[in-house]
Amino acid sequence: MSAKPENLAAVIEEPKARLKTIVRPIPSPGEGEIVVHNHAIAANPVDWKIQDFGIIINKYPTVLGSDVCGIVTEIGPEVTKFKVGDRVAGFAGVIYNKDPDHGAWQTYTILREVATMRVPGSLSFVDGATFPMAFATTAVAFFAKLGLPRPDNVLNPYGPGFLVWGGSSSVGTAGIQLARNMGFRVFTTANPKHRDYLMSLGASEVVDYRDPHVVVTLIGLASAAGTPIQYGFDAITEGNSSLNCCKTLLGSGKKGGKLVLSNDWPTDDPKPEGIEISQTMAALAALSEVKLGTWLFNDYLPMSIERKTIRPAPMVEIVDGGIEAAQKALDKLQAGVSGTKLVVKLD
């Protein structure tokens, strides 16, 4: 006889508390929602930032987490694209709807159909968990903030220059792949040990972000390639990264460039004139940009994974221990990763 299913959850009971494992009721889906039995959950910086700084969440106790991958166990009314038994990944909504049933760090999570993607049998659950947050952030950045047209999936490595600062990060690897698919020639910054890997994802040039001449090098490479850089995505937005992005755009594409940041402008230095600067927010893919989110999750990602024009990235590092290991994963991510996505496996 198989054991009765239970919903083991890593709960944060009050602001800044450590996660505690408890049993919660298995949630029921509402209209347009599905319940997923999670087989893999990925960690994101916002998880430890919420815990460390007491930001974003205003209702406790709750369940944090945005990235899940598993099997659909129940569908709510009006769900048309998924059925029980489907392998899916999705962008869990707790960071914007504050509902703990929509948090990732538990056995069963509610996903909205609009933020759910089909995962083919050829992809493992841990690989499937790498996509949602990174691509929601990047799609909002590219299409809602930079105003670029959605890609037609024709690869053309000789298009105009696009800068992705921090190419080895989760968000940066999504940025490289999407920009490459859109026909841009992708210039990225990263630790040089990631060079071959990032080129395999679609970067044309990889420059060490710690090199004091990083900006001049990027401008020179774009000039030599005949592809001035007019668009930039700062996947890091820390220290001098955004200022360096602006300097690169101004030195390469001249005035009129557009830069999108992954966090608030990170320095006391004023924003330079001549570059249009905006900021992405992943949650918009399920809120005001829900048509974009639906296109991304329901259509573009499954199609591109099938065609192998989008791959899981960066390299997965599994954190052992199931739901009880959620705090370990957050602590490890806060301590810093290098070119890896931390994923907890649940089966």
Ligand SMILES: NC(=O)c1ccc[n+]([C@@H]2O[C@H](COP(=O)([O-])OP(=O)(O)OC[C@H]3O[C@@H](n4cnc5c(N)ncnc54)[C@H](OP(=O)(O)O)[C@@H]3O)[C@@H](O)[C@H]2O)c1
């Ligand atoms: N606005 C939103 O909605 C949203 C959504 C998701 C994420 N974010 C934010 O975006 C940032 C990135 O998130 P993530 O999940 O992609 O992070 P991540 O994968 O944990 O980033 C770690 C990677 O960044 C690289 N890195 C660190 N500092 C760098 C720098 N100054 N220049 C270039 N690369 C650097 C590291 O490379 P090394 O190998 O060199 O150490 C490491 O590979 C975080 O601040 C996160 O909170 C925002």
